[in-house]
Amino acid sequence: MAQIEVEHLGKTFKVPEREAGLVASIGSLFRRRYRDVRAVDDINFTVDAGEIVGFLGPNGAGKTTTLKMLSGLLHPTAGEARVLGHTPWKREADYLRRISMLMGQRSQLQWDLPAIDSFYMHGAVYDIPKADYQQTLDELVELLAIGPVLKKQVRTLSLGERMKCEICASLLHRPAVLFLDEPTIGVDVEMQARIRSFIGQYNRNHGATIILTSHYMADVTALCKRIIVIDQGQLLFDGSLAALSQKMAPFKVIKIDLDLKCDDYPFAEIGEVISCDDRKVELKVPKAEAAAATAKLLTDLSVLDLTIEDPPIEDVIKQVFGGRTQRDDAEATETAGASA
Amino acid sequence: MSHLLRAFPAFLRVSIQAMLQYRGEILLWCMWGIVNPTVLYVMWSAATRGAPDGKIAGLDQNGFAVYYFFLLIVGHLTAAWDVYNMSYLVRKGQLSPLLLRPILPMWESLSSNLAYKITTLMFAAPMWLIFILITQPSFQTEWWQVGLGTIALLLGAALNYMLCYTVALVAFWTTKLDAVGEIYFGLGMLLGGRMAPVDALPPYLQIASELLPFKWMFAFPVEVLAGMRDDVNSVTRGLLIQAVWVVLVVMVFRMGWHLAVKRYSAVSG
Secondary structure: OEEEEEEEEEEEEEEEEOOOOHHHHHHHHHOOEEEEEEEEEEEEEEEEOOOEEEEEOOOOOOHHHHHHHHHOOOOOOEEEEEEOOEOHHHOOHHHHOOEEEEEOOOOOOOOOOEHHHHHHHHHHHOOOOHHHHHHHHHHHHHHHOOHHHOOOEHHHOOHHHHHHHHHHHHHOOOOOEEEEEOOOOOOOHHHHHHHHHHHHHHHHHHOOEEEEEOOOHHHHHHHOOEEEEEEOOEEEEEEEHHHHHHHHOOEEEEEEEEOOOOOOOOHHHOOEEEEEEOOEEEEEEEHHHHHHHHHHHHHHOOEEEEEEEOOOHHHHHHHHHOOOOOOHHHHHHHHOOOOO | OHHHHHHHHHHHHHHHHHHHOOHHHHHHHHHHHHHHHHHHHHHHHHHHHHOOOOOEOOEOHHHHHHHHHHHHHHHHHOOOOHHHHHHHHHHOOOHHHHHOOOOOHHHHHHHHHHHHHHHHHHHHHHHHHHHHHHHOOOOOOOHHHHHHHHHHHHHHHHHHHHHHHHHHOOHHHHOOOHHHHHHHHHHHHHHOOOOOOHHHOOHHHHHHHHHOOHHHHOHHHHHHHOOOOOOHHHHHHHHHHHHHHHHHHHHHHHHHHHHHHHHOOOOOO
């Protein structure tokens, strides 16, 4: 059953703009120019209960804007959305009690106090019964391994420790829907893996519905069976990772280990040479030609080992967004929304 | 409501804890609070010596000492600063986490306001005593004036807090609000009887002060507590005007908040 339903959702920001320089600055005092930027443009999707969906796109694609509309922070300029049966931007208390949005770059903790004090306040704000609060807190503290840092001032915590405390605060009221916007941003690889593992565990234990945006593909590949790709505010793809690979990257990678060094073989005639390192060669060939290319290689060369693989998802995503320059205007959409 | 009754004490507890982290700052804020009224007392006190009957606007040197003593207390207990805070929260996107909670962000802000007033009392009260020791005022206040003056003080604090928070909503449209804050503070100084007692103002400013809310935040509670209003009917009328202002501002806030949140564009993500 769909817990999140999005229909023709759109958000257009009015962004002030002017030329560089002092004269333009003075001019803007008297006559201000605005430009409409479509951050989200007519997107549709549904998310079922318990699903984890990865939301992918380059900077300024409209990911965060979409999450903000779904969490009730922004009013859309077009379309409809229902989350848990509520219209998010009506901001009903019953709705806000059942969701959580974690923004990697925004803190909900009291900076000058130990995290445990923020958790206490969170328990009161969400009106969590004391017994439930203690039980959930104990569980989260154990799963996130934050026991030793609970009594340290938040501003003295490392980024990874703070992120784990932010996650703990976000989950204390056991939200049914969780919007995670860059939950692993800035933390080291080991901490990223721990946070990923925790998110997966929370999803399995509580059946929470999760939409995740991340610049780290490892987050997405580890957690999301389904991904939604968005760019320039428009939905480009909605499906499984494998299907994305099929659709967006119709090629295979052939990896060959050779018995002998073979510098003069015309690999480029078979496919695009990704790397050629002594006796190891990697070729990119169109899917339709993969079988024929493999047969030719096995016939012509003395091959020790040969594998045919789908391209890494990072490369697929790079290919999808490759060639596009990051658009400052769309970036501005997500970083400077208020048209003052 | 029961939810709020549980959340608000938690906000207050955490806000007091946060305030107590910065003892030095508490002391400096208290000093800031005492400097302005003291300077003005010294100025007006000197001016009375040059006046023909030793009085200005009906107050002699002792009258000004009493007036500014109560202004110290009223100024401290009615303080509000959200007009400065809000633009920072909006501009830095720090309002987003607060808006995601199932409770109005105003309640947390109000708890910070009360926490400031509670925690600063330990430094402010001795300063008020020092002011008394230096100026040696002779109080004429009667007990009924203390009682009604306290109610006036509470209503003044509620009015200043609510109006300040409501004006702060302009930040959702302009993002930068420092100038609005200065105008608000300036009007409070001039028309609220902080720069000079309202009776010392030119007639047209006295009319403005009667019609605008600032007098009812500061000057009116001070005048009652200082024993300058000895007519119960006049005091009751003042309390009624304060109450009407509070209700009016709360209504404007409710409408303004709805529009402001709709307007909110989560600046800076």
